């Protein structure tokens with residue numbers, strides 16, 4: 527399995543090289559040159575596996591070059607840190623299936639990939655005798671998951687940019703109270719989009735990238751998307767076992783388009799996903815794209831689902847590559863047009879193709895809060911605000927043709943204020959958060975400027 531860039535100037539690199547490269551050196555994103563397809567029989571066999579067995583089977587299809595025993599060890603260690611024996615259990619509530627992705631160390635779906643990526647980086651660096659400086663941007667969840675994935679690991683320093691005062695109080699504490707010497711939190715005066723732009727600009731300076739051995743933990747890194755493909759198979763297997771269904775809908779709260787893109791890969795591999803339902807908050811550029819072919823940037827607004835307060839969805843470029851029939855010249859042109867005009871529009875023909883894969887919708891602030899309240903009143907189950915958006919849009923877009931699986935991307939305790947507003951009760955705090963506000967913390971506040979970040983990394987690199 528070789529990897530290529532969406533912009534066509536990186537050809538045929540290995541899985542290991544793709545993981546280490548993170549952002550493609552031509553500014554694009556890396557993808558496998560071909561996607562393996564699984565038969566219905568293969569998929570039925572997968573449904574009998576435990577989560578680590580399934581993860582090993584799916585990841586090994588894409589991870590040539592890592593011996594099977596080593597990969598098994600990496601996968602087993604990565605999922606042993608989850609508090610639920612099923613890793614990502616599926617629960618049935620109010621007629622829908624909720625795929626709980628928040629049983630990892632930092633209580634969000636990011637742990638599923640970042641526990642694995644942290645171990646994979648450690649393994650590859652040892653093999654190469656190298657060091658790495660990880661640089662990432664977060665709207666709240668990737669940051670802590672990445673930090674927990676690499677804290678205290680040798681030969682790795684990690685620098686995480688988060689938008690100052692725009693993440694939830696618990697999200698901020700989960701990052702800033704990790705005071706291991708290899709962890710650096712930078713609160714930037716700006717938005718997540720500013721942080722992601724800075725990260726891409728620093729990676730785009732290839733001399734700097736090479737001199738400081740930069741590594742990527744955002745879904746820029748293909749290994750992130752790959753590890754997230756696994757739970758689509760897992761959830762479908764569990765729901766099919768219970769219902770005998772032939773197809774399912776997946777509703778995915780979406781910001782940077784990474785999680786739903788993992789579902790798109792699962793669909794291309796043959797998983798019978800009837801449609802992926804793309805659910806956004808008021809930052810609805812992606813739902814406008816699916817619904818109207820309008821991909822035009824607007825200002826970021828603050829919502830009760832801050833992790834999705836994103837306009838510039840990094841993985842959109844990966845989807846464009848498939849929508850444009852893997853024509854990298856067209857992708858390059860589209861990305862250049864988008865950066866000069868701030869918008870792209872898609873004709874009826876392309877919109878029809880998008881509609882084969884996706885449905886979409888969005889939720890306002892009050893609809894998000896109302897969904898948490900209504901769901902709690904009916905079931906006693908507390909949704910976090912991101913999950914609530916997926917549930918609301920998923921229910922609106924489907925009519926019982928086949929099961930609806932909604933991705934529960936975070937634990938409600940991370941977003942106590944929104945939950946309190948909705949149901950007048952605070953969610954129970956998981957043990958891992960006990961006393962978090964009393965722990966010592968460390969964070970630098972800086973302007974959202976590429977040079978400021980570059981200088982900081984230079985001074986604190988390993």
Ligand SMILES: Cc1ncc(COP(=O)(O)O)c(C=O)c1O
Pocket residue numbers: 634635665666667668745779780781782783784785786833834912913935936
């Ligand atoms: C809790 C939560 N839900 C949903 C999302 C959206 O995921 P993605 O960015 O992969 O679209 C994010 C982060 O972006 C998140 O942290």
Ligand SMILES: N[C@@H](CCOP(=O)(O)O)C(=O)O
Pocket residue numbers: 663664665666667668669743744745746781782784785833834840
């Ligand atoms: N919601 C994310 C945004 C970054 O997304 P990523 O999947 O590309 O890392 C976050 O919590 O930081």
